[in-house]
């Protein structure tokens with residue numbers, strides 16, 4: 001019986017490339033996002049099963065988990081690749097924008113995790129991969145909501161990894177650097193080590209299928225630089241962040 005994945009945010013960008021990779025490797029893939037058109041396009045091109053969904057609607061998430069389990073018999077793997085993103089003006093902490101980003105990126109994942117864990121406990125196995133970001137390694141200037149939501153997502157995955165192991169549910173976190181997608185198209189700042197979405201999709205699926213490691217992070221050089229910055233003493237760290245914020249925009 002083919003393995004079953006559910007990729008949320010599967011209609012575009014990194015999620016769509018993950019869907020393509022999984023279906024090329026023989027998986028049955030359910031895909032979700034709000035827009036039906038990109039989901040239907042992947043249904044035609046890669047045989048994915050569309051389940052349109054807004055992750056801010058808890059009842060709809062619950063119903064979708066039940067439908068996928070019923071239609072496809074089980075859910076081996078869930079990849080949460082959903083995000084909202086806005087560049088935040090330094091010094092501005094707009095509640096409405098913050099709430100939208102956290103509601104989608106972090107609470108959206110929480111709405112999915114609860115019924116998915118129940119399904120996986122019932123079937124006796126499963127794997128949950130949360131797409132966070134290297135932006136979650138520390139508080140990045142100009143992305144207060146996004147960066148803090150991704151930090152929380154990494155912490156959430158760390159907690160879940162330990163707690164869900166006895167239930168035979170593996171939890172992973174995926175931390176990409178900059179990837180060329182609709183999400184980053186609106187960025188007006190330099191994006192070091194920018195990579196193609198297809199490359200990101202390959203690295204994610206290789207990491208998921210060929211390793212058991214907790215974190216799948218890439219590109220390696222950028223990841224190492226950022227992890228080293230995280231270890232700097234605070235006075236040095238803040239001096240570096242001040243220089244970053246003073247950088248000219250494109």
Ligand SMILES: NC(=O)c1ccc[n+]([C@@H]2O[C@H](COP(=O)([O-])OP(=O)(O)OC[C@H]3O[C@@H](n4cnc5c(N)ncnc54)[C@H](OP(=O)(O)O)[C@@H]3O)[C@@H](O)[C@H]2O)c1
Pocket residue numbers: 008009010011012013014015032033034035036053054055056080081082083084104108131132133134135175176177178179180181182183184
């Ligand atoms: N691109 C990067 O440089 C980068 C770097 C690190 C991490 N990431 C992470 O990678 C993941 C994918 O991002 P991407 O770059 O591939 O951008 P993307 O193409 O914009 O993907 C985001 C997806 O989220 C879906 N989505 C947004 N709000 C939703 C909602 N309320 N309910 C359901 N689906 C929703 C979108 O579909 P609809 O609009 O149709 O709902 C879209 O398919 C995100 O978690 C992002 O934070 C990206």
